[in-house]
Amino acid sequence: MKYLIPVLAFILLHGCTSSANKENGEELFKTVMHIHDEAMAQMGEIQLLKKQLSDYSAKVLDGEVEAGQEVFKTIGQLQSKLEQADDMMMDWMHNFDTKWNEKAEQEGIAYLKQEEKRIREVKKAMDESIAAAQQFLQDSNQDHE
Template structure:
């Protein structure tokens, strides 16, 4: 009886253990590339908002030094978000091949973390720049596609 229970328990562990699979490197790579494609579109909004804020900064609409500094800082942050995207693209290896599937998986997991950080900075700086543009009665660039991915 004990032996039968041990066999059944072992079989169940093997069955349920087999069901819990790690994602495949290609699946993560595909999601990384999907986020990249979305961010390429969102990057246009980052650039348009930066240009609009630059126009505000050069205009006579800003009444205080504090507001000027805030807009200038926002322009710097929009530039930085765009630069971070360009840096990520420059160093990303679409054709990465490690020694084995595990090394491929680790590479693409790392890239997922990096591209998510770029995505988060785009979302934050775009929301803030939209808000500032509205205070100057300037319509922000077309809305970013703010779909949320699992982090």
């Protein structure tokens, strides 16, 4: 009988910790998916900017817009950054383990923390490449108005 109370206390505490870890895992998963959803919403913008950069390049080639040869290098770099961001997103989605919750609790939480870091890097690459392309196109349009 004197061991019953400590054993029950251990079981209750372990159960509470287990439940808290599960909730923590679910919250982490929601955070990861929220960042993913924000990044996915930018995929169309990436495609649009790649097309706008190609169109601008064609206008320079056709002589519709005056620009030096360095503009082609800049456009190529911007398109490459947009493509890299797109590829990072595709790779992240392809490699994300949707069965993270079948792992041991601590392993699942560690996995989600790692994935949160990775998807934040993807989002940052997308944000930066989009901003750079938009700035270039805006500056180019102002130069030729």
